[in-house]
Amino acid sequence: MTPEQADRRILTGSHFMNGDTACAEGALAAGCAFFAGYPITPSTEIAERLARRMPEVGGIYIQMEDELASMAAILGASWTGARSMTATSGPGFSLMQENIGLGAFTETPCVVVDVQRGGPSTGLPTLVSQADMMQARWGSHGDYPIVAYCPASCQEMFDLTIKAFNTADFLRTPVFVMADEIVGHMTERVVIPEKDDIPHVERKRPRVGPMEGLRLYEPGDSLIPSMPRVGRGYRIHVTGLTHDQRGYPATDAATHDSLVRRLAEKLTRHTAELTEFEETLTDDAEIVLVAYGSTARSARRAVAVLREEGIRVGLLRLITAWPFPAERVAELSERGCSFVVAELNLGQMALEVERHAHQSVLLVNHAGGAMMPPAAIIEGVKEAWTCHRERSWSTLTR
Amino acid sequence: MSPREIVVDAHPLDGLLRSDRLPHIWCPGCGLGPAMACLAKAMQESGIPIEKHVCVSGIGCSGRVAGYLNVDSFHTTHGRAIPYATGIKLCNPDLEVTVFSGDGDLFAIGGNHFLHAARRNIDINVICVNNFNYGMTGGQLGPTTPYAARTSTTPYGNPEGPLNLPHLAAALGAVFVARWTALHVRQLEKAIARALEKRGFTFIEVLAPCPVGFGRPNDLGEGLDEMWFYRRQCVVDEDARLEELDIDMSKESAVVLGNFVDRERPVYHPMGTEPPERRERPVVYHPAEPEVRAREAL
Amino acid sequence: MQATVIRQPLVQSLLTIPKGEVYIIPERCKGCRFCIDFCPKDVLEESQDMNHKGYHYAVVAPGKEDGCVQCGFCELVCPEFAIYSREAAGSVS
Secondary structure: OHHHHHHHOOOOOOEEEEHHHHHHHHHHHHEEEEEOOOOOOOOHHHHHHHHHHHHOOEEEEOOOOHHHHHHHHHHHHHHOOOOEEEEEEEEHHHHHHHHHHHHHHOOOOEEEEEEEEOOOOOOOOEEEOOOOOHHHOOOOOOOOOOOOEOOOOOHHHHHHHHHHHHHHHHHOOOEEEEEEHHHHOOOOEEOOOOOOOOOOOOOOOOOOOOOOOOOOOOOOOOOOOOOOOOOOOOOOOOEOEOOOOOOOOOOHHHHHHHHHHHHHHHOOOOHHHOEEEEEEEOOOOOEEEEEEEHHHHHHHHHHHHHHOOOEEEHHHEEEEEEEHHHHHHHHHOOOEEEEEEEEEOOOOOHHHHHHHOOOOOEEEEEEEEOOOOHHHHHHHHHHHHHHHHHHHHOOOOO | OOOOOOOOOOOOOOOHHHHOOOOOOOOOOOOOOHHHHHHHHHHHHHOOHHHHEEEOOOOOOOHHHHHEEEEEEEEEEOOHHHHHHHHHHOOOOOOEEEEEEEEHHOOOOOOHHHHHHHOOOOOOOOEEEOOEEEEOOOOEOOOOOOOOOOOOEEEEOOOOOOOHHHHHHHHOOOEEEEEEEEOOOHHHHHHHHHHHHHHEEEEEEEEEEEEEHOOOOOOOHHHHHHHHHHHEEEEOOOOOOHOOOOOOOOOOEEEEEEEEOOOOOOOOOOOOOOOOHHHOOOOOOOOOOOOOOOOOOO | OOOOOOOOOHHHHOOOOEEEEEEHHHHHHOOOOOOHHOOOOEEEEOOOOOOOOOOEEEEEEOOOOOOOOOOOOHHHHHHOOOOEEEEEEOOOO
C-alpha cells in the first residue's frame, strides 16, 4: 500500500460507531489486507464497511459465492502473508466448519467473526442469541484447539478484533470473534487510538532461507512453527492430510497422534497468557455470576442492583470464552462460591463452568430473540442466594 | 551400432518433483502421471520462475498432484481448491496459480466455485483430469460418468447424463478452453503452456484412464487399452460446436479434442483498486523486511 | 499416361532427422506399456528381466538401437517418470 493508503487505515479519534463497523475498523487497524465474505444478517455491515474501506487502504474485498468459498479464500490469502478475515452468522458458520478444520490442522492464521443470531437453522435472522459457543469449540470434526473472543461493547468489537488477529498470527490458528446481534447492531462510542498504540504481533518467520531445507511444520520450543510465505522459493507443501514435519502426508497412527497432541499442547502451553476475563466485585462474592457478550451488560446492571440489596454477588465476564478461565472458576469454587450462568442459549458455557467448578450451576437462559433483561438475572441470583445461604443448593432444579 | 538403453536413476523433470516421495500412489496405467508430466514440463518451459508457480488441488487421486510437484503447493478440502487459489492469487497477483484436480472435485462438490471463478474471470488455470469416476474412493459415480456406465454406486448402470465440460466452461466465460487426453501429451503440454501465459480463467480437461475404478467395471480393459481407445476414437476438431462435445465412450462415437476457445475478457480485479498490471507491488505490501529473522533478533 | 507430380520441400536435402538415445530408470517402471505401444518408431519392448516390483520395464528392442528419433514422447507419456531420450551425436538425413 502507498503511504496515503496506510494513513487511511486507522481512523484515530472518538467515534459514534455501530458494533459491526467497529469490528471492520478493528480489522483494518490490525492490518487486515483481505476480506472474503458472504452477506448474512447480522454481520452484513462488516462486509459492507470493508467493501468500501478496503480499496481505500490498498486491501482486497471480495464477496464470494458462499461461506465455504469465503473460508477457503481467506486461508489461501493467509499463506501469501496477508492478514485475512471473514464475517458471518450461524448458518454461515456451519458452512465454514470444514475449512475451519483445514485452517486449524494446517495452522493457518485468520479471523472468523460470528455475529450470533437465533438458531438453529435459519432461526431468527435479525435477533440475538449466543447459541454458537460450543460450535465454536467443537464445530469441525476432529480435535483441534481454538481461541474465541466475546465482545460486549462496540469498543470491544474494535479492540478484540485486533487482538484476534494478533493471537491468530502468534498461535498460527484461526481465531474467532463470537459477537452477537445486539453488540453488532448497537451504536456506541468507540475510541480508535494512534497507530503506535495499537499492539501488533508478527508471525514467526523462518530462520533459514529458501531451499535451505526448511521443515515447514517443525515446531520448536514454543510448539508454533514458523510460517514462510508462498512465492518466496520455499517450495512448501500444505495439506489437510495428517502430515509430518516436512509437511508431507504421513497417514500413520503415530504421526497422527503426535500431531494432534502437539496442536492441542500448542494452545495449552499458552493458555495462561491468552485467557482473558473481567471480574467485578468478586473479592467478597459468594455468588459468582458468569456472563459474556451482550448478556454481560445486563449482568453488570443486575450485580449493581443486587449489591444494593445486600446480596454478595460478583460478575465474572468471559472475554475469551475459549480458552475458558478454568483455573479461576475452580479457585472461586474452592473458596465456596456458587455459580449462576446467564446466557442466551440453553446452557453452553454453563457446561464449562460446571465442569471446572465441580458443582451444578443455576442457569438463567433464554434461547434467544431479545436481550436478556436484568430482571431475569436478578431473579435467578436471588434464588441462588437463598439456596446458597440455606445450603440447599442441590434442591435447585434446572 | 549405438548402445541400447542407458540406465540412470534420475529424470529431467525430477527437479520439479518431490522425488523423495516417488513412486507416487497412482495405479499402473493411470493417466495422472502423464498429465502431471505435461504440467511440470510446461511450468519448466514457461519462463516464469519456479518459485512463482503455485499448485492448488482438492481431494481425490488428482488432488495428490500437489504433493508431488516441487512448487509451493496446497492440498485443500474437497471442492474448495478454486476459492483457495482465488485467495492466493488476489493477494499476490505475481504468482502463477494452477488448480489441478479431478472431475468430481471440480464439478460435483466444487461446481459452484468453478462457476463463479469462471464468471469472474479470476486469473487462475484449472486443469481437470477427467477419469469419469471417483477413483480414490473406489470408483463411484461422478458428474462426468457416461450414461449407463457401471460404477460401484451405479451397479445397474448410471441413470444420469454427464456434464459436457468444455461447453460448460466456455458458457461460464473461461477465456481458454481445451480438451486433450493423457495420450495426447504434446498437445496437452502446449495447451498448458498457453494457459500459463494467458491471463484470465483458463480450463483444460484431460481425459485419463482409471483402470481400477472405471476401466474394469466398464470392460475398458487396462490403462493401455483405454489409451488405445483414445488413439482410435479421438479426433481433433477445434472448430467443433461446443454443445456437441459430449462423450459417451461407446465404440462408435468419436471423442472430440482440441483447443476450442482462446479469447480475451477483462480479468477480475476489485473496482476502486489498481488493476494488477498497473500496480507496482502486490496487494499485500511488505516493505523490505527480511523473510528470515536473524537469530539474535528472535 | 500422365506422370505423377511429386512435390518436394526445397530444403529436403538440408533436413536432418535427429537421433536419440533412450534413458531408463528400471526401478520406477510399473509396466503400463504406454511408451512401448505408442513410440512412433516402435523402438521399445518389455525387458526379459523384472525390476524389484516385478514389472518388465521398457528397453530398446534388438535392432532398434538407431531407431529413436528423439521425439520426446516417452518422456511425457510415462506416468512414472521412468524413461526419456536425449539427442545422440550424429544424425541421418
